[in-house]
Amino acid sequence: MMSKKSMSTLERISFGEYVRSLRGKANLPLRKVAAELNIDTSTLSKIEKNERNANEQIIDGISRMFKIDQSELKVRYISDKITNQLLNEEDGLEILKIVEKKIKYYRRKKT
Amino acid sequence: MMSKKSMSTLERISFGEYVRSLRGKANLPLRKVAAELNIDTSTLSKIEKNERNANEQIIDGISRMFKIDQSELKVRYISDKITNQLLNEEDGLEILKIVEKKIKYYRRKKT
DNA sequence: ACTTCTTGGACATCATTTGTCCAAAAGTAA
DNA sequence: TTACTTTTGGACAAATGATGTCCAAGAAGT
Numbered sequence: 084m085m086s087k088k089s090m091s092t093l094e095r096i097s098f099g100e101y102v103r104s105l106r107g108k109a110n111l112p113l114r115k116v117a118a119e120l121n122i123d124t125s126t127l128s129k130i131e132k133n134e135r136n137a138n139e140q141i142i143d144g145i146s147r148m149f150k151i152d153q154s155e156l157k158v159r160y161i162s163d164k165i166t167n168q169l170l171n172e173e174d175g176l177e178i179l180k181i182v183e184k185k186i187k188y189y190r191r192k193k194t
Numbered sequence: 195m196m197s198k199k200s201m202s203t204l205e206r207i208s209f210g211e212y213v214r215s216l217r218g219k220a221n222l223p224l225r226k227v228a229a230e231l232n233i234d235t236s237t238l239s240k241i242e243k244n245e246r247n248a249n250e251q252i253i254d255g256i257s258r259m260f261k262i263d264q265s266e267l268k269v270r271y272i273s274d275k276i277t278n279q280l281l282n283e284e285d286g287l288e289i290l291k292i293v294e295k296k297i298k299y300y301r302r303k304k305t
Numbered sequence: 306a307c308t309t310c311t312t313g314g315a316c317a318t319c320a321t322t323t324g325t326c327c328a329a330a331a332g333t334a335a
Numbered sequence: 336t337t338a339c340t341t342t343t344g345g346a347c348a349a350a351t352g353a354t355g356t357c358c359a360a361g362a363a364g365t
Contacts, residue, residue: 090295109340112310127310136353158285162292165276169293170300174269179294181273184201186286189277223341234325239342247322 097161098156105149106131120144133163164166209267209274210244211232216260231255245276 096104106116117127122143129135135143137160146153169175207215217227228238231252240246248256248271257264280286 090299094295095299113312114310122229124310125312125357126355129313130310134313149214155286157283158289160281161283162296163290165279165289165293166296166300168276169272170297172268172272174265174299176294178269178273178276179290179297181205181269182276182280183287183290184205184278184279185273185277186290188206189281225341235341236323236326240344243343245344287355 098137098160101156101159102145103131105145105151106161109149119148123183136193151190208244209248209271210242212270213256214242214263216256218238220260227256227259230259 107112113124113127113131117124120127121144122141126135130137130141139157142156142160143153145151146156169178172178203223217224222236224242228235231238232255233252237246241248241252246260250268253267253271254264256262257267280289
């Protein structure tokens with residue numbers, strides 16, 4: 084049985100690093116991908132270095148371009164963001180547990 | 195054994211509602227608490243209705259005023275925020291699991 | 306060297322948040 | 336009801352943060 088604590092290499096890399104790796108495998112310059120996504124080359128560079136935010140439209144474009152699952156990519160993006168919010172919080176892990184309970188609670192109530 | 199899924203009443207209420215309940219128990223008007231916190235009455239009203247953000251300073255002030263644990267209050271605040279970010283995400287719970295792994299991973303690395 | 310790719314800074318613009326005030330609504334007690 | 340206090344929501348400017356765009360210089364490949 085796989086330990087819950089382990090992280091695959093894929094999970095370990097950040098959203099930006101992941102996008103860069105996709106682009107690398109496809110052997111495409113920033114220029115081309117950025118054009119396809121209708122954003123500036125420089126902006127894409129920064130996204131890949133986690134210095135700029137992506138958004139829904141960009142994420143969708145990337146997933147279409149590289150034929151990867153859109154929600155997987157979104158999950159990567161959001162989980163990075165939240166990790167950054169909690170990484171320096173003393174009680175980060177406790178917060179996660181509470182959030183989990185809250186989400187489950189509200190979902191049960193609302194659906 | 196207590197189910198992991200259960201939520202105490204205290205956990206169920208929002209940050210704002212909690213602050214309001216503290217103020218209610220102490221029987222203090224917004225005016226007085228806001229003055230103590232150096233914020234506008236209106237702002238505090240909105241914080242209690244979760245329509246405005248609190249911040250570190252305000253959270254600290256509230257915990258001092260009502261003699262409650264400062265990190266507990268902070269945990270409440272942040273967990274509310276993150277819950278709101280994830281509540282409407284299809285993959286919210288999956289994201290939480292990944293965040294947990296990431297935090298554990300980075301903490302192991304960095305400390 | 307020449308060319309292409311990548312990066313970082315500058316900048317205006319746009320969006321969001323904050324602090325503040327005020328008037329009206331809601332509540333309390335005479 | 337009237338008088339008083341508390342609470343709310345809207346409006347607004349100021350501050351802060353995000354976005355889009357351009358360009359020049361650094362890095363990498365030929």
